[in-house]
Amino acid sequence: MIDEQHQRGKPADPPEYRAGFVALVGRPNVGKSTLLNQIMGRKLAIVTPKPQTTRHRILGVETRPAAQFLFVDTPGLHQPHNLMGERMVKTARQSLADADVALWVVDAAAGLFDDDRALAGEFASARQPLVIALNKLDRVPRARLLELSQQLGELLPGRHVVPVSALTGDNVGELLTTVESHLPVSPALFPADVQTDLPERFFAAEIVREQLLLATHEEVPYQSAVRIESFEERPGKNLVVIAATILVARTSQRAIVLGEKGARIKHIGQQARHELERFLDVRVYLELHVKVDEKWFTKAHALGELGL
């Protein structure tokens, strides 16, 4: 008997398309955000040498011919010290629970910590497939990579461990192929030209915060935040006018952010404006203010305003 498909003269089905959420999880500072940016070919998540740079869930949609990856960058899993920290860890855990695939990023240069072993224990009983990215291969001799792969293999037998450099992109293609094989069969979930679900205002706040983190030290990066007060497009003029407030917890921190004769805030503003113009691809006028709010990072209301 001739089957129905042949009768209608239809070509054979193409290989099945895959799509799903991939949560990037791991300790702070292992390179999760750098990996997201490397895959996206664009800076969606801010990156600094300081731990806990990422505070929100950041979606990056990467559409390929055979699969659509919905990467979710998350705050690092750590022991929280205040309400903001608790919310960050909760965000990361929720993203992991919602994901189709868990992508655990491990810092090969730093090695395995107790927190990593605890996470491995959780993954051992997790419902979803797990892929392990052994990151920063550019900084580690081969023998050390093999040793760490072996240790991870003992903690989580049968899982794929893929050494990568999120910074240089080395072996990231191989990692994507491995992740793709674990994605569920599904049509694409977002239009092919969509890269994220976050608004431009969010990125504006993050870009200012990145420059703030790069320009300050000690407790200031952890006790500061950026709130966008207004974001106005002037299309005829190819211009966006942005007003932002930098929140700090103490008067002394305000003085640090301002700098001598306002030199530091001027520098932060110039750098941020430059980055914003690149990101938004328009001219940007940026107005920055610094406000002291002693306990903003422990107040539910203040955190809510910041999307935390």
Ligand SMILES: Nc1nc2c(ncn2[C@@H]2O[C@H](COP(=O)(O)OP(=O)(O)O)[C@@H](O)[C@H]2O)c(=O)[nH]1
């Ligand atoms: N040498 C090297 N540094 C990396 C690599 N990936 C990330 N980093 C650096 O590690 C630091 C933390 O990166 P980030 O992406 O913010 O880590 P996250 O906290 O896990 O999101 C930054 O200084 C990055 O430049 C890598 O593959 N090689």
Ligand SMILES: [Mg+2]
């Ligand atoms: Mg990050």
